[in-house]
Amino acid sequence: MVSLSCSVSSPLLMSNGSSRSATLVRTISGCGYKQKKIICACMAPPQNIRSDKNLPTKFDDSFKSERLSTVRDTEDDSDVLIECRDVYKSFGEKHILKGVSFKIRHGEAVGIIGPSGTGKSTVLKIIAGLLAPDKGEVYICGRKRAGLISDEEMSGLRIGLVFQSAALFDSLTVRENVGFLLYENSSMSEDQISKLVTESLAAVGLKGVEDRLPSELSGGMKKRVALARSIICDTTKTAIEPEVLLYDEPTAGLDPIASTVVEDLIRSVHVTDEDSVGKPGLIASYVVVTHQHSTIRRAVDRLLFLYEGKIVWQGMTNEFASSTNPIVQQCSFRVAEFRACVPMKCKENALSDRKRKTDILDLVFK
Numbered sequence: 620m621v622s623l624s625c626s627v628s629s630p631l632l633m634s635n636g637s638s639r640s641a642t643l644v645r646t647i648s649g650c651g652y653k654q655k656k657i658i659c660a661c662m663a664p665p666q667n668i669r670s671d672k673n674l675p676t677k678f679d680d681s682f683k684s685e686r687l688s689t690v691r692d693t694e695d696d697s698d699v700l701i702e703c704r705d706v707y708k709s710f711g712e713k714h715i716l717k718g719v720s721f722k723i724r725h726g727e728a729v730g731i732i733g734p735s736g737t738g739k740s741t742v743l744k745i746i747a748g749l750l751a752p753d754k755g756e757v758y759i760c761g762r763k764r765a766g767l768i769s770d771e772e773m774s775g776l777r778i779g780l781v782f783q784s785a786a787l788f789d790s791l792t793v794r795e796n797v798g799f800l801l802y803e804n805s806s807m808s809e810d811q812i813s814k815l816v817t818e819s820l821a822a823v824g825l826k827g828v829e830d831r832l833p834s835e836l837s838g839g840m841k842k843r844v845a846l847a848r849s850i851i852c853d854t855t856k857t858a859i860e861p862e863v864l865l866y867d868e869p870t871a872g873l874d875p876i877a878s879t880v881v882e883d884l885i886r887s888v889h890v891t892d893e894d895s896v897g898k899p900g901l902i903a904s905y906v907v908v909t910h911q912h913s914t915i916r917r918a919v920d921r922l923l924f925l926y927e928g929k930i931v932w933q934g935m936t937n938e939f940a941s942s943t944n945p946i947v948q949q950c951s952f953r954v955a956e957f958r959a960c961v962p963m964k965c966k967e968n969a970l971s972d973r974k975r976k977t978d979i980l981d982l983v984f985k
């Protein structure tokens with residue numbers, strides 16, 4: 620099943636309810652939207668990348684494959700969790716995606732960058748199954764997805780979406796927000812869910828906020844609650860499916876210190892790292908759409924550069940600055956600091972110093 624334990628700016632997907640879910644659904648009935656299994660939360664967007672008008676209007680195909688061929692030229696696709704193959708998407712007369720292809724492998728931390736309005740969020744929504752491509756295919760663990768996530772039941776991978784603003788359900792407590800999917804879709808007892816909620820909140824450095832309403836939280840805390848909601852899962856299942864998290868502008872609108880905290884939290888829930896309480900991260904791979912240099916530097920190992928509807932460059936973050944691709948050369952991301960950027964193996968990240976992380980969390984959010 621691809622379950623969306625996400626943070627979406629608008630819609631809510633809900634499963635057919637148990638009596639317990641009926642209570643929650645009634646509470647948020649103002650939200651309207653009926654589908655399956657989506658929860659919401661969000662964040663907001665500043666722009667560090669240049670707008671289209673500052674970039675060349677034509678992309679020369681001769682540069683297209685500069686990195687495409689060198690990134691990971693392997694026949695072995697057994698670790699590919701998600702693949703977009705030649706995806707097209709238009710909204711009316713606006714042709715946004717014009718043949719987007721890429722793979723997300725197990726263990727990867729991938730960033731999608733590109734000028735504003737180029738379709739980055741649209742790519743995330745297509746991966747998540749909230750939007751269907753007009754043409755092209757999306758493969759989840761090697762299986763082609765026919766349409767929207769609500770149209771089918773797929774197993775093998777959970778996909779979580781953490782959108783721009785922390786679209787928590789205003790009338791639900793933090794506990795109900797974080798545990799929403801489990802209240803809706805699991806057979807776990809209230810006590811079991813409550814315990815997992817507390818653990819998920821602890822993983823993102825929050826304690827004692829379970830009974831608060833979203834209106835009683837700071838912006839940064841809301842983002843962390845959204846993150847806690849995206850990482851919670853039903854531990855009573857015999858086999859827990861790997862999870863890919865999709866973050867849309869997770870640090871937009873945050874000051875530099877709060878951004879650092881969120882960037883490190885994103886790292887900390889990844890399989891290569893450990894969370895706030897020292898447990899190994901559970902997220903198999905993640906994809907971050909961002910305009911922020913710091914987020915790319917701290918939270919991303921590999922980049923996909925989307926421009927004029929196509930992935931025009933992809934490669935490791937530290938290779939971005941030396942690319943000879945003319946589009947990339949004009950990108951404002953290629954600042955000097957990028958040259959020093961190395962793929963972060965999380966142990967070297969600030970997160971590995973748990974004490975320091977806790978200090979920062981206390982400083983920022985208390």
Ligand SMILES: Nc1ncnc2c1ncn2[C@@H]1O[C@H](COP(=O)(O)OP(=O)(O)OP(=O)(O)O)[C@@H](O)[C@H]1O
Pocket residue numbers: 664710713715733734735736737738739740741742
């Ligand atoms: N549901 C929709 N209906 C109509 N147009 C849409 C829809 N969703 C996105 N668009 C349009 O598609 C284009 C790409 O939007 P998208 O949000 O994917 O871009 P983006 O690269 O994420 O932008 P930004 O960096 O500014 O967040 C925009 O012009 C947007 O207005």
